[in-house]
Amino acid sequence: MTTENNPETEELDLPRSRQANERLHALIPGGAHTYAKGDDQYPENLAPVISHGRGAHVWDIDGNRYIEYGSGLRSVSLGHAHPRVVEAVQQELHRGSNFVRPSILEVEAAERFLATVPTAEMVKFTKNGSDATTAAVRLARAVTGRPRVAVCGDHPFFSVDDWFIGTTPMSAGIPAATTELTVSFPYGDLAATEELLTRHQGEIACLILEPATHTEPSPGSRLLPRPSAGRSPQSRADPTPGYLAGLRELADRHGCVLIFDEMITGFRWSEAGAQGLYGVVPDLSTFGKALGNGFAVSALAGRRDLMEQGGLRHSGDRVFLLSTTHGAETHSLAAAMAVQTTYTQEGITARLHALGERLAAGVRDAAASMGVGDHVVVRGRASNLVFATLDENRRPSQQYRTLFLRRLLAGGVLAPSFVVSSALGDADIDRTVEVVAQACAVYRKALDAADPTPWLAGRPVKPVFRRLS
Structure with missing residues (x-):
């Protein structure tokens, strides 16, 4: 799988990552050293374990390459291995x-x-x-x-x-x-x-x-x-x-x-x-x-x-x-x-802002073109973009977030947020927008059905702060 896959037809399989996640949970409480990096934040069986990164890209241990956003929980703003x-x-x-x-x-x-x-x-x-x-x-x-x-x-x-x-x-x-x-x-x-x-x-x-x-x-x-x-x-x-x-x-x-x-x-x-x-x-x-x-x-x-x-x-x-x-x-x-x-x-701050503006405009256009502009919503300062996934009643939904993340991952985009790094290039932004458009097409189908469950293939992603595991 590379970033050229079509997220509407391709499914991502991560056998090595699944095995590594089991090892992580056996030895590390929560399976990660930061709760926001836990596999419960990702669709079931689709939590890639990272091998390495360079610039705005990371590779998982299954050999897949992703365009990455929110790198290091917003810490890697210049790109990996700058x-x-x-x-x-x-x-x-x-x-x-x-x-x-x-x-x-x-x-x-x-x-x-x-x-x-x-x-x-x-x-x-x-x-x-x-x-x-x-x-x-x-x-x-x-x-x-x-x-x-x-x-x-x-x-x-x-x-x-x-x-x-x-x-x-x-x-x-x-x-x-x-x-x-x-x-x-x-x-x-x-x-x-x-x-x-x-x-x-x-x-x-x-x-x-x-x-x-x-x-x-x-x-x-x-x-x-x-x-x-x-x-x-x-x-x-x-x-x-x-x-x-x-x-x-x-x-x-x-x-x-x-x-x-x-x-x-x-x-x-x-x-x-x-x-x-x-x-x-x-x-x-x-x-x-x-x-x-x-x-x-x-x-x-x-x-x-x-x-x-x-x-x-x-x-x-x-x-x-x-x-x-x-x-x-x-x-x-x-x-x-x-x-x-x-x-x-x-002038990194200005570059982050420009990249974010380009990404936000592209995502909003893609969502609108697929009829989900009121449901996949980009918010925040251009250098620190997040997205909301809303259900048919326009309420925040973990199920729709799961659907959206699943489609992004299948297209080679690892994006718990849309927070940019300065290492992103125009081609990365363009590819991300293309994958978002394909994901939004699936999102529209789920909205029409008023039930995203058939597109989840497992449990929904979960909020970090919750009382019970």
């Missing part, structure tokens, strides 16, 4: 990766990051986004002396740690007393946020949110309940004018810390993230994903007076901010510097 990043990493590997004292690369990487994100004054690196966001929350609690955390209930994920995961359906093992300290505010609704801050006057340490992004919630994936009942999910790629500035004013007036989670928006919105694009400066922000192009590196950045509370040059109580054995591995910091240089010198 030469500039690989060269930077290789130069450091033979020099040693971890020492008993800081390497000179740590200050060079910090200088490079703060030049890229000039709204921040200090930065500390770690390996994953959860550590960075949890450190931001801990710091906010320490400097305010307040216990509660207010998270944006319209955004799907902030951390694997108890303060957040306790608010999801997967809350087993987390004390209720911990979860009760996390409250929710709706994106885009300043009045509801102010009401929350007033109701918990003097208790909320921070507001934490993705400053701008769009994700389409799957059925059953709702996290914290929204304070304003009946409000529809946020569907804008950008915040409404004045919203972020309004949050800034609310945080200042109520004495809480404003935290931007820029794991997704960092680099994809601008090299300096959404804060650089919209001109609103948070107190703290977290970056990751695109920062390393697949290498493990993330960052907590922010105001000097806050960040220094986790340092040695102050006279107050010490805050255990971040202290990780592998947080400053030289090769990952070298990768981050190479990524930042590539973005700024090659």
Whole structure:
């Protein structure tokens, strides 16, 4: 099977991947190291196990090649094995990766990051986004002396740690007393946020949110309940004018810390993230994903007076901010510097936007031409596209998502989202649109039958956040 197959007539068979998935489940809880990569996120028996990748393509262990979207859960934005990043990493590997004292690369990487994100004054690196966001929350609690955390209930994920995961359906093992300290505010609704801050006057340490992004919630994936009942999910790629500035004013007036989670928006919105694009400066922000192009590196950045509370040059109580054995591995910091240089010198953010615009237009035209334009819906900023699969009543449907993913895979497109990498070429986009059109033809048949079951060939894909396996 190659990307030239017709997804309306061809079926994909993955015998080696099926065997490897069994081995994965026997040894690794969930069969993957990230729940979003689990085989339950894919049609039954159609979860390819990857052999290798280059640029915008990956190959599975059955020998099939795919055009890949959402690479590395949005982390590989330059494409796999990007030469500039690989060269930077290789130069450091033979020099040693971890020492008993800081390497000179740590200050060079910090200088490079703060030049890229000039709204921040200090930065500390770690390996994953959860550590960075949890450190931001801990710091906010320490400097305010307040216990509660207010998270944006319209955004799907902030951390694997108890303060957040306790608010999801997967809350087993987390004390209720911990979860009760996390409250929710709706994106885009300043009045509801102010009401929350007033109701918990003097208790909320921070507001934490993705400053701008769009994700389409799957059925059953709702996290914290929204304070304003009946409000529809946020569907804008950008915040409404004045919203972020309004949050800034609310945080200042109520004495809480404003935290931007820029794991997704960092680099994809601008090299300096959404804060650089919209001109609103948070107190703290977290970056990751695109920062390393697949290498493990993330960052907590922010105001000097806050960040220094986790340092040695102050006279107050010490805050255990971040202290990780592998947080400053030289090769990952070298990768981050190479990524930042590539973005700024090659205009990567603009390229991601242009590629996404071309893809979104093509997918929308293909869906409309097959009569499913109201059912296969592309949303989000061009550099961070997601798609919704709606049933005959225009409600989000895991069954229709399964049908759609199955047809894409048969056509050689691996696309849990339509998040682009800069390695995609025009031919990749054109082929993707062609496969989408063929998938939409099948989608139309299922809509006409008012039942997608005959096209599923197994159980539907499942939402990540659910109570039962």
